[in-house]
Amino acid sequence: MLEEKMRQELNERARAIRENVVRMIGVGKAGHIGGSCSMAEITAVLYFYKMRHDPKNPRMRDRDRFILSKGHAALVQYAALMECGYFDKESSIRTLKCLGSSLQGHPDMRKLPGIEANTGSLGQGVSLASGMAAGLRLNGIDAKVYVAVGDGELAEGQIWEALLSAAKFRLDNLRVIIDRNGLQATGRTEERFPIGSIEEKLRAFGLETITADGHDVGALAAAFDRADEIKGKPTAIVADTVKGKGIPFAEGEAGYHNKALTQEQYEEALSALKKGGIA
């Protein structure tokens, strides 16, 4: 159980992360706001509760790693990293996707501290994370690798290849997070390309599988803690989320998968996020 103080801190971090996301997009610039906001609590819990990492030493040998397989949600990772202090928030927050900026449209490890791998072509993050988990084990480093995948992204066959290999190599230092927001770019995942029971599939592929409310920081923290006790196989955390969570007009709307905000929407979003966060 999270202490109340930690719960409040994580909720405040999630709020700040969403605020950073909205400020990065600003007005008139397209950005993947929906799939970023669905992951605010997940990234808050990872970066401010669960992961061993040091913003002042981004390449620390025994750090836990986080890979965003759904690289289009880069905004949420940038928002979390700037909140941690990996780089200066105020001088970079207006540079998203500008020529020469380290805040690329998709995460680029060569350009930004705290990014662990290059993602954007969907379906490759679990493979990268699995290889990393295997390499850490060979190096005798006791660190965890977290990788976040979208539910729409599960249509990519490579993910299932990767899950089979993670089970084969008994990568119990790997955590696969499914951001199940139920929406992909063109509509409801269950209508556009049905995936069925994600939990049943993951169990059949040999993963310990935990379902959690992806906007409940306590539930997420408990799920990540429980994963540490699973030995001999990788763990999946299926996080039920709402796309666009926290942005009133974008919640549950596939249309805000990748969209620019008007001045009015920008102000509405920021003012909704000022009300003390999401309970």
Next chain:
Amino acid sequence: MNIHNQRSEYGKALVELGEENPDIVVLEADLGRSTMSCMFEERFPGRYFEMGIAEQNMTSFAGGLALTGKIAFTNTFAVFAAGRAYDQIRQSIATAELNVKIAGSSSGLSDFGDGATHQAVDDVALMSAVPNMTVFTPCDGPEVRMAVRAAAAVEGPCYIRLSRNDVADVFPAGAQYRIGEPVVLREGEDVAVFTHGILAQEALKAALEAGREGISVSVIHVPTVKPLNENAVKALVSGKKGVVVCEECSIRGGLGMLVSYILRGSALPVECVAVMDVFGQSAGSHEELLACYGLDSAGILKKIMKIMQEA
């Protein structure tokens, strides 16, 4: 003349590297007995990853290993290495300049029996098109060992193109092996023949034949199609009547087009021996296929004679 097999020399080279460097890891997509990665498996089972018949995962997984400081060698047939896993090479590995070495086995038409689906005519073009990639094209068994060693020393992605069948040693003993630097296999005055991979042997035969007709031909091997020292190429053609470029891959995006580009603006005629934008097919031997597509010594000689007739 000594004969070696590029695949078994590759397997030996991996084991040698493995002995020297504990960070060498090897991945395989169920073709280990053909690619000869099985030699590494036998010696270092703990650093060998059998990834199953799943080349895409193997390739990105290798990227993950590289991110923890490993030097990861992936193994499968060239056609799958460069084709099936192209996007993984591009996205997971090359954009981040990860230290992954992609060995493309049974390249070109060397898997003669298996037909078009197994014959990589497009791998050189695909791998050359990827920014940050070094493309190794060794001409014989001993050079494979040097290429593997050189690739391991490169900090970044490499593609190593390997042939299936036995080939004669032609890399000159004592010649310096350097990435990007062409190697002269034979001196000559009239025509310069550039080659990479196992067509060096055919080019040398053609040069010998031409010599009988009183034509003096130099044969130059390119150990890496990318990078290639352009000034060295220009120097090697100076004073010649023309240039022939021969390669066991598609004309599209191969060395022939690159040399033509390097020599743009010069008056030198350039002739190309390559697979002319077609897929391969099954045949009874590799030699039969080389002859069929005009890649054998007879085909090369024909281009040499054309240069001489038009000079």
